Amino acid sequence: MSTVSFSVSVQEADFDLGAEMAGLAAGRRDVGAMASFVGLVRDANEGSGVSAMTLEHYPGMTERALEEIVAEAGTRWSLLAVRVIHRVGRLEPADRIVFVGVAGAHRGEAFAACEFIMDYLKTRAPFWKREDTAQGSRWVDARDSDDSAAARWSEAGDDWDEIEQRR
Amino acid sequence: MNVKILYFASLREAVGQASEELALPEGVASVGALRAHLAARGAGWDVLAGGRNVRAAVNQRMATADEVVQEGDEVAFFPPVTGG
Numbered sequence: 001m002s003t004v005s006f007s008v009s010v011q012e013a014d015f016d017l018g019a020e021m022a023g024l025a026a027g028r029r030d031v032g033a034m035a036s037f038v039g040l041v042r043d044a045n046e047g048s049g050v051s052a053m054t055l056e057h058y059p060g061m062t063e064r065a066l067e068e069i070v071a072e073a074g075t076r077w078s079l080l081a082v083r084v085i086h087r088v089g090r091l092e093p094a095d096r097i098v099f100v101g102v103a104g105a106h107r108g109e110a111f112a113a114c115e116f117i118m119d120y121l122k123t124r125a126p127f128w129k130r131e132d133t134a135q136g137s138r139w140v141d142a143r144d145s146d147d148s149a150a151a152r153w154s155e156a157g158d159d160w161d162e163i164e165q166r167r
Numbered sequence: 168m169n170v171k172i173l174y175f176a177s178l179r180e181a182v183g184q185a186s187e188e189l190a191l192p193e194g195v196a197s198v199g200a201l202r203a204h205l206a207a208r209g210a211g212w213d214v215l216a217g218g219r220n221v222r223a224a225v226n227q228r229m230a231t232a233d234e235v236v237q238e239g240d241e242v243a244f245f246p247p248v249t250g251g
Contacts, residue, residue, distance in 0.1 A: 039251055055250070056175060056176055057250070058173070058175055058224070058227070058243060058245070060227050061224055061227035061228075061243070064227055064228075065229075086250060086251075097250075097251070098250070098251055118251060121250060121251050122248070122250065122251040123247075123248065124229065124248065125248060125250050125251075126175065126224070126243075126245060126248050126250075127248055127249065127250025127251070128175060128176035128177075128245070128246065128248060128249050128250070129249045129250070130176070139176055139177045139246070139249075140249045141247075141249070142220075142246070142247030142248065142249050146251075
């Protein structure tokens with residue numbers, strides 16, 4: 001019987017990619033595949049140069065939302081270890097924002113679960129980006145393509161978190 | 168019925184506050200009704216009006232407009248999320 005290790009962190013500090021990847025398989029012999037995603041701050045967005053960005057979040061709900069996304073991945077695939085780290089506060093181009101690492105017995109579930117976690121994180125975890133450009137500071141708009149990416153994983157669609165004003 | 172209301176990101180800036188405690192008037196007992204009640208406050212609060220892209224959570228879980236709001240709940244309003 002193998003143990004399963006799921007963990008999430010929301011933090012201002014940077015993280016060590018090598019240590020996080022190695023940690024997924026540390027002390028175990030059942031891992032055959034590890035997949036990871038790392039998101040970085042780009043120096044341009046929507047045609048403007050970006051000099052810095054600030055990530056706001058909803059303390060308490062953020063951690064819970066990430067834990068629920070990881071748990072959902074664990075019900076869809078046979079996973080051995082998952083680690084999610086999301087940074088908040090002020091970040092500059094080339095800084096790491098987010099890390100998702102997934103370990104499983106085989107590559108199929110590791111690749112799929114890693115992509116699933118990112119797609120759900122993009123639409124369900126309460127983070128908001130504000131970016132500094134030469135034209136001033138602006139909130140980043142949500143992308144429709146993120147909604148459709150998340151909806152791929154659900155045949156019933158993904159409108160559960162929409163508020164509809166019923167009049 | 169008293170609830171705590173939180174606002175985040177562009178909504179927080181538009182309404183000029185991050186949180187408040189509010190005694191709900193009679194008949195305001197759902198997320199959608201609370202949103203409409205707040206939107207009617209006037210300048211700045213129209214960001215919560217119908218047709219605007221607003222999300223909500225009750226007690227730190229995503230909620231739909233028809234979700235019931237109860238005494239002591241923490242209700243949050245915010246724009247679509249942009250993490251990752």
